[in-house]
Amino acid sequence: MHRSAPRLSRILACAAVPVMLVVAGCSSDSGDKKESGSSESSVSPSASKKAEPTVEPAKFAALPDPCKSITKKTVTSLVPSAKSKNGTAAKSSDITSRAGCSWNGLDDNGVKGSQYRWLDVGFTRFESDQALGSGAKRAQQDFAKQVDKAKATEGAKKVVETPAAGIGDQASTIAYDLSKTGEDFKYVTVVTRTENVVITLTYNGAGYAGAKTPSAGDIMKGAEKAAREAVAAVAAGTDSGDKSGSATPDEKATDKADDPKSSDGKTDDDQSDDTKKSTDKKKTSAHKSSVRTAG
Template identity: 60%
Template structure:
């Protein structure tokens, strides 16, 4: 029995060696050789695929409706600018989409006998622009259309004494272009106002002539009349969208 004790001790000591090696091995793996940690490092080093950029959605235009064109100019303004109008109710322009475009016109002749006659014409057109992803916001499109319309008016063939002025306090931006034009043997004076309010363009034309020796209307008076009627039209746009 006494001789076997040292032998048992040696057996237990040898038996303990593999256990320590296993522990040491596990400890080594957990410190830096772990397959999981290596996989994590490899994954972290791989660049992620870039997410596709989202195109921002354009906000809708300020106004969704247009007013009734023939009711956009007040009766008082019509009486003042187009005396003896053939129809105070006006004549509506044809439109296949009244939510996008519409217009109305008035005309009248004041016959003064031997003193001649005064002819007046007034028409208004409304154009509403919607926001389109490829073209821009409704406001931007209306602004671009306004610039083109003003340029076209200034380049009117045969026009003389062309001048323009900015009308403050009428919509977001308003310009009036005036000129004289000879036709049917008479000198006509034109005043056209191009106003933008939000995403709506208001184009108002006021012109007139004196017949049979009557005085030719003054361009400033025609411009003032055009601006007055445009104020009515711009207010009508806002009222239609309340």
């Protein structure tokens, strides 16, 4: 009986050890879960705040009418005998993103030969896209592509690229010679970007029937002038002039002052006396217009 008592104590003591360990283990697991839970709760709010950065919205949401982006006064100057002063619009499935217009004509000077001119302007607008970037950034990429494309014109000779200042946010002129229809043409392409819009304008000319080839300087000057007007038209959100194509009130005043048909400076009696003459002039003008149209 005395020996069994100590043995029983040892057995009970040993049995108590696993219980303590189990309790300690449970207590430790409980603590780990709490710490893990608290860690997750502290990270989640900060992670939810890290949203993807939004791209800058595109500045221009539309394009101007391409056939009105260059004033009629400039068109008349650059393409003296244009088949259509209103231009020929390029086909487009979405004129808010892509649009263009062109003018061409042959100024026949009889035995002195003829001068041919061609002017073309194209607009491409880019929207901001979360995956592709801002409209301005996408336009910068297209600007580089259009410059490379102009420089790689098939058959082009003496290609010279020059940065152009004061035309949009960035601009380059690409001048080159090109022979076609048996004549030597002078070409200038102006590629310019204004915010999220890329403008590609090409102006070229040649002399026919013994007429002199236009100078590279004149073609360059004309192309840059037209490109500036196209950029201004984008900035204005409409065409660059009024319905008649005049760019500014100052130009209207200048045109009126230079117009020999202007009645400025005449008295009421003078204007009354000229009524019949004016009517005759209009009839003559209409006849000439119909002849040109038929041709």
